Amino acid sequence: MPKKTIREVIHDTIQDEMRRDPTVILMGEDVAGGAGCSGEDDAFGGAFGFYKGLVGEFGRERIIDTPISEAAYIGAAAGAALTGLRPIADLQFFDFLGVCFDQIYNQMAKFRYMFGGKSDTPLVLLSLVGAGLRCGAQHSQSLHPQVTAVPGLKVVMPENAYDTKGLLLTAIRDDDPVLFLLHKLQFENACEVPDEEYLIPFGQASFPREGTDVTIVAFSAMVQKAVAVADRLQQEGISVEVIDPRTTSPLDEEAILESVEMTGRVVIVDEAWERCSVAADIASIVARKAFGALQAPVMTVTAPHTPAPFSPVLEDLYIPSEDDIERAVREVVAYRR
Amino acid sequence: MTRRKTPSGPQLDTEQLLHAYRTMRTIRAFETRVGQEFEKGTIPGFTHLYSAQEAIATAVCMNLLDSDYIGSTHRGHGHSIAKGCDVKGMLAEIMGKATGLCKGKGGSMHVADLSKGMLGANGIVGGSAPLCVGAGLSAKTRGTRGVAVSFIGDGGSNEGVVFESMNLAVVLKLPVLFMYENNGYGEATGFSYAVGSGDISGRAGAFGMPAEKVDGKDFFAVYKAVKVAVERARDGGGPSAIEAMTTRFGGHFVGDPQLYRAKGEVEQLRREMDCITEFVDRVLKDKSVTRKALQQIDTEVDALIEEAVEEALAAPYPAPEELFTDVYKTY
Numbered sequence A: 001m002p003k004k005t006i007r008e009v010i011h012d013t014i015q016d017e018m019r020r021d022p023t024v025i026l027m028g029e030d031v032a033g034g035a036g037c038s039g040e041d042d043a044f045g046g047a048f049g050f051y052k053g054l055v056g057e058f059g060r061e062r063i064i065d066t067p068i069s070e071a072a073y074i075g076a077a078a079g080a081a082l083t084g085l086r087p088i089a090d091l092q093f094f095d096f097l098g099v100c101f102d103q104i105y106n107q108m109a110k111f112r113y114m115f116g117g118k119s120d121t122p123l124v125l126l127s128l129v130g131a132g133l134r135c136g137a138q139h140s141q142s143l144h145p146q147v148t149a150v151p152g153l154k155v156v157m158p159e160n161a162y163d164t165k166g167l168l169l170t171a172i173r174d175d176d177p178v179l180f181l182l183h184k185l186q187f188e189n190a191c192e193v194p195d196e197e198y199l200i201p202f203g204q205a206s207f208p209r210e211g212t213d214v215t216i217v218a219f220s221a222m223v224q225k226a227v228a229v230a231d232r233l234q235q236e237g238i239s240v241e242v243i244d245p246r247t248t249s250p251l252d253e254e255a256i257l258e259s260v261e262m263t264g265r266v267v268i269v270d271e272a273w274e275r276c277s278v279a280a281d282i283a284s285i286v287a288r289k290a291f292g293a294l295q296a297p298v299m300t301v302t303a304p305h306t307p308a309p310f311s312p313v314l315e316d317l318y319i320p321s322e323d324d325i326e327r328a329v330r331e332v333v334a335y336r337r
Numbered sequence B: 001m002t003r004r005k006t007p008s009g010p011q012l013d014t015e016q017l018l019h020a021y022r023t024m025r026t027i028r029a030f031e032t033r034v035g036q037e038f039e040k041g042t043i044p045g046f047t048h049l050y051s052a053q054e055a056i057a058t059a060v061c062m063n064l065l066d067s068d069y070i071g072s073t074h075r076g077h078g079h080s081i082a083k084g085c086d087v088k089g090m091l092a093e094i095m096g097k098a099t100g101l102c103k104g105k106g107g108s109m110h111v112a113d114l115s116k117g118m119l120g121a122n123g124i125v126g127g128s129a130p131l132c133v134g135a136g137l138s139a140k141t142r143g144t145r146g147v148a149v150s151f152i153g154d155g156g157s158n159e160g161v162v163f164e165s166m167n168l169a170v171v172l173k174l175p176v177l178f179m180y181e182n183n184g185y186g187e188a189t190g191f192s193y194a195v196g197s198g199d200i201s202g203r204a205g206a207f208g209m210p211a212e213k214v215d216g217k218d219f220f221a222v223y224k225a226v227k228v229a230v231e232r233a234r235d236g237g238g239p240s241a242i243e244a245m246t247t248r249f250g251g252h253f254v255g256d257p258q259l260y261r262a263k264g265e266v267e268q269l270r271r272e273m274d275c276i277t278e279f280v281d282r283v284l285k286d287k288s289v290t291r292k293a294l295q296q297i298d299t300e301v302d303a304l305i306e307e308a309v310e311e312a313l314a315a316p317y318p319a320p321e322e323l324f325t326d327v328y329k330t331y
């Protein structure tokens, strides 16, 4: 089976879908690049090169470079989705959500409900979250809780290339607005990805590790760290189950609750801030719905309540580390009433 | 009759001309060195260099006082230096050191020094426009006669918030200058594609304020236009816009392969669009400064940059507890 990076999977999946469905378009800043310039035409392929080559095949009518006007082009993507296209809108950094949030939470999220179920808004907003690139406070945030909180939006956070393919196919064919959020430290990660088409349904967790003593629920770049901790603790005889919900909305509550019913101990790991977050949300779900099974307090491991610092030494402290996760796991495992 | 040192330019005495040269030369040397250090790996993250645009920041800030404000962009090193930010503190900041202007917490895209009226570089394109409208409102309300200048790129000129900010400044008649630096590119997209009307100053003028286009490689042309706009703003005449036509000698960021540029384009621009060369030719030709004085500045600037790099490299990183400070004043 061929090995592919997340970046390659994004490219190939969009290419396949654009070949299959003429209503799929891609728009955003420099998704091709080179417009109005005298050098090469396909000069950028998106800020991180995901889309390189697509403009050559599909032309500028379907691979659309926009001015730096996020509110307008994200809103336009919503309008186009409402009227028969299936746009994929690229937002270079999810931090720029601030510039176009109204189009997302007041417009696209609410059409179906406000219009009494009479509309579809098949739109994918593809963007990058996360710290670690030393880009400072306005280019490093994990803002998925902000959109997970909004009814009407679906939020997908794949952490490997295999899941990226299956989830992106589902996202493009879905009739609701989907925020497809990749972590910027991960898109060069490769794994085996089948050439055949396969769809991964939303709201279905995966289990990168199965275990019986403690449950870790982890998202995005935190999944790999959780797996590393699980493997390390396995050698000491601590059996850790790692759950990757893969989508924060819908959320596979059942998988989480079933696991916690078995282990009685849970650590939730997410790079976003904790206040009003996905981690806090899951902690509350577990506390309400698996109260009887809990043998230790629910623990969370998240970024601290600070903006992302620029300095590498501070940023490394800011991002939840394997050590932070291991410490939390040991604490819940050692806990006795 | 007033004696003109520079025949076609505004009145600037030798000291001012040397100051202009020193500033432009400092920016160029700083950016060249930042590029080299970045490639060596001593500067984390990514960084956008200002080389080619020095005349604009310099001419703008020579019309401003410390008590006036500027709001900058992701390409903010030049603006910061021109507004008087400490070069050593800037370098340390860009390297993420504790001795940086922002304790290493901000980085290249967030260099700021409120004591110099430098309201920050900005990671959000178009981000400084409304902030400068607010700084103008503050100056007007407090009666300081202060002025705020928002630097905006050709790409940034297309952000909705920039349009709203221009209208708000006109409606409230605020002392604000919208300083557009049209370097021809927003990342890998040409200005001629992204600005539908092909005319940023014309678009600004349509909001109801004086707006003009100037040659951004001509320090004197920028200086003259800014002087008029800043004086008008100080005197309660409201906002203005200037579009300075310029270029970019490097990539969008250090490391950008620049495939969107024609072969030989940058070399040609370096020959034809160098604002520092143009300035030097001009002031030497009309004998307003001596070559020796310029060379003296070159030596001093190079020494300063060298010292700044050495000190920044040797400086400590922030202490771990700094992660948690400065989020709030009280909490």
Ligand SMILES: Cc1ncc(C[n+]2csc(CCOP(=O)(O)OP(=O)(O)O)c2C)c(N)n1
Residues within 6 Å of the ligand: A029, A068, A070, A092, A096, A099, B073, B074, B075, B123, B124, B125, B126, B152, B153, B154, B155, B156, B157, B183, B185, B186, B187, B252
């Ligand atoms: C709101 C927002 N959108 C997009 C970006 C990504 N971005 C950073 S700089 C840039 C291009 C800006 O072009 P321009 O305003 O012409 O400034 P220049 O880079 O030429 O100085 C883009 C798209 C951003 N930082 N913020």
Ligand SMILES: [Mg+2]
Residues within 6 Å of the ligand: B153, B154, B155, B181, B182, B183, B184, B185, B186, B187
């Ligand atoms: Mg530009």
